[in-house]
Amino acid sequence: MLQAARLGKKAGGRWLLQEIDLCVEKGEMVGVLGANGSGKSTLIRCLTGEWKADSGEVRLKGERIDTYSPKERARIVAVLAQEPLGEIEFTVEEVVKMGRYPYQSRWSWASGRDFDVCDSVLRQTGLWPMKQRQLAELSGGERQRVAIARTMAQEPELLVLDEPTTFLDIRHQLAILDLLKKWQSECGLTILIVLHDLNLAAQYCDRLVLLKEGRMVTSGVPKAVITRERIEEAYGVTPLLMTHPTLHVPQVFLQPAKEEKK
Template sequence: MLLRAEGLGKRLGGRWVLHEISLEVASGEMVGIIGPNGSGKSTLLSCLVGEKKADTGQVWLRGRPLAEMGAKERARQIAVLAQEEVGEIYFTVKGIVEMGRHPHLGRWPWLGERDERIVADVLRQTDSQHLAERIFAGLSGGEKQRVSLARALAQEPVLLVLDEPTAYLDLKYQFALLNWIKQWQASCGLTVIMVLHDLNLAAQYCDRLLVLKQGRIVRQGTPHEVIVPEMVEAVYGMSPIVVEHPLLGVPQVLLTAMQAQENGEERER
């Protein structure tokens, strides 16, 4: 088991936002975390990678307590693409991606031939090579997201953790980015944990899904076990039609126009 968490709890602003979260992630697995806004998804990711200290429970990576690892050791194994990375950073795109190699450098802070080759490879594989000399701050949101992914992949992590990686991306690049991740997973044995809002994308790309509501796990399993009408209604307050994708055979959620508005008006009454 690559990653294991037991009994994770976290308080923010005087209230518990995570309650007794336990999960296991196997090597080479792609796990999606889904749930409504405010359910604790981003906080859970932060606790799983050691960016935030849980108030209860513990996380193990490759059998070792994550809390015993220093920041550089964690960075050699875990790469994180967070929502807030899409910001005003005045470095070139190539410079941003080169930062992904820093955890692997020795006492001298310059890149060797292998590091340069890895940077060039991930720029090409994320369709970002033509941006290499552009200033990161001047890119569109979608371009920044692709470059941030390239930086994360340049770390050569065993675990890639992504918080809403398809944010800021148009339809074409949502699928392109997830395809890149899936290809890296297959070719390198990469393990992936990611937060997604789109249930249909989650069902198409993830091996297993975990559903959070109000900081608690309410369901987990394969897409077929998780993406069912009763889950969508209980967690999201919507009555969906769940159909099978005609090519992939995975569940897909259809909603009826005006339903969200009607549900909101009913709650107000």
Template sequence: MIQITDMSLRIGQRQILSNITFEVKKGETLGIIGPNGSGKSSLVKVMSRLLIPDAGSVTLDGKPLGSYSSKMLARKMAVVSQEGLAPLPITVEEAVAMGRYPYHGFFRRNTARDAEAIQRALVRTGLEPLACKLLEQLSGGERQRVAIACSMAQEPEVLLLDEPTTYLDIGYQIGILNLVREWQRETEGTAVLVLHDLNLAAQYCDRLVLMESGNITRSGTIEEIMEAKLLADVYGVKPLVVTHPNLLLPQILLERSS
């Protein structure tokens, strides 16, 4: 679905990404992990065309990303950043309605289909009771749910989520990731998640891409990436890899230094 081949990105004199090659398959959840400054967010910006690479190619459904108009790309792909939505004096419903802009022409008002998509996004994210509340009255976690709802109202095929659980407590983290999983099951959509929490990445992703210093160190299954020596080399700490008692997936524990 998304194919990145030999892609490199330079900003000014700084090399941000180098020779990036990987594929995101239709219907899967791909996790992008790595230390701070490894290039994860820059990679998502390239995938969403916010940044243009210096070399290589990025294709979506076999077509170069640059060949899509802005509105056509927005119908295919939605992006949620870690900042979420600003606490603006607009209602939750009005914010979610902004997700319908790719389907609007000049002077076009919301149609019945728009109203249905907005309502479905509100219900799916549990925001229906808050529809009339102002964003400035919501908590950070609630505003992040609104950002998710807005992206779902776009009816995209791909969700790109750049650290969507940053700054949220564990309850909101699980809630956000469950929303993405439920959306995926209902729509057969594709999700790309940039995550700092390796345990959540292991639980919610099908495959992982591990980045370091603007390069892909390794990509593969959860078991291939959640390997103690590999993580120690990349993160500079020695983790203890254990098996989740219910999910039977690798999870990490950290030990304090003596």
């Protein structure tokens, strides 16, 4: 579905990404992990064609990503950026309907199919009761759910999300991730997701990619990536690791630094 070979990006004479090789197969959920400044958002922007790489290449469904027009690309890939929705003067329903733009021509209006898809997404994300509310009236967490619903309304083959659980409480984090897994299972949706929560990443992702200072530290199944040595290398902290009692994936526990005795 999505491949990157020797991908690199630089700014101001400094390499933000170097020698990234990545393959996201159709129907899998791949999580991108790393400390602040490790290159996660830069990687997402290059992989989705928002930024042009300075070395290497990105291929989407076997074709170079820069050969697609923006609308062609939007029919395949939906992107949820890290930046939150602002206080724009639209209703929740109107914002979600914006996700249907790849399927409309310059002069066409929304079709019955567009309304059906948006209604379904509003219900699945729990936004139906507030669909007529103005975006400016919503909390940060509610706006994040609207942004996610808008990307879902694109009916993408590949969904790319940069920290989608930001602003969400625990219940809504689980609800959104459960919904993504449901779409992955039932629709064959491919998902590339940036997460800060290592435990959620291990629970929901099929494979993980760990970055540090623009380079890939390692990649693989959660058990292979979330190890004491790798977390120390990428984050500079010493974790305690346990296995989830039902999912049997690694879970990270943090401990405060011990004060030296005088």
